Amino acid sequence: MAVSLIVNGERMASSADPMTPLVDVLREDFHLTGAKPVCREGFCGACMVLLDGAPALSCLMPLALAEHCEIRTVEGLSSGGTLTPIQTALEAHDAVQCGMCFPGMVVSLTHVLATTPSPTRDDIRMALTGNICRCTGYERIVEAALSAVAK
């Protein structure tokens, strides 16, 4: 039986095995390839999505438990072709490197900026604890987030 999900505001259905990791459903069924299945054990954060508004590791979330949840992937953060403030800041600070970890970083930063009033450097670093960058690009990412806070 198909599992119904709301992905980036659109109702979608998947008939994959109910234990299939959500990241695989997003990528293989819905062709939303922003979330990356990199470590598949919850350490790297490259598969991060917002699940009912909270950051969630889509590699560890079985499809069946995401039923009727509202999922927002990196593809669904901006609207009308306009970048969000954090996306704009990351571009302005030239913070994007290889791109593997980046969708997860953007998702985590979107959440902390939306839920923490005036987040500090420590708040931002804490929010990125579960997002691993192999290009060692953390500092520019943090600076970009702080600049988005300041605006």
Next chain:
Amino acid sequence: MPGSIVVAPLLDVALDALAERGANGAAFAGGTWIMRSPIRHEPLQSHFVAIGKILELTTISVAPDRIEIGAAVTHTALAAALADIPELDVLTAAAGRSANPAIRAMATIGGNLATAGFAAADCVPALLCLDAEVEIASRGDSERMPLQRFLDIRSTLAPGQLLTRIIVPRSVRSTAHARLPLRKAGDYPVAIVSLAVNRDAAARIQSARIAVGAVEPVARRWERLEAAVVGRPLEPERMAEMAAEFADDFVGRDSIEVPAWYRVSVLPSLMRRAAAAALGGRALSGMEG
């Protein structure tokens, strides 16, 4: 063959479903261990019963004499609920600093205790030093036992039995949780020392409970050290010296991350940090992520 997963709305429904599925079924709490089965080259069970939506398993009840924690309470929820209870600093730190924020939002305390293959579970030594008990339920039956007993039998529980509740007795004590992850944050610990001490009017230790996690396959109390520190002041340096003296009580486990000897070798340092944190009323020391 496709698997199945039933989302149980009530505990009775979950216990019935687990009983009916028998050896082919298993409880699914946070899923942070189960979903990594393919990485460990372990087959998934055929049938899962999800317990994360059951109200009584996701509730924390705070009474003057005890705290009861539903088995499906997440690490994030537990750390938030206990943040203002200083005597439980050890458990707040264990729940609030393990792994990374997204894992903590999924992983449950019941999963942490019930997963026999996970040696680096932060909440196990924390709850051992707090004298916790657990409740096991099955269809029409329930049983309460000390956590240590549960750790001994957890691999042999009959199909249909489910860890439902953790009971932590309250008392006046100082507690701390010292852990050493390989990276400063977001990693599993190489070794853990959890400490709970009662001191008399002269600030000498009346009783101590010290538990070590991650060093051996299963966390356990450090009873020789507990006995040796009674009657002494809580001095971090002296506690570290005594920990070094008794460190051969442990046989470290080898792993790809670190050799066995290294896990044992950091115990005195962690003991020092736990004692300093307990003295200062802080749950965490600088060594921790």
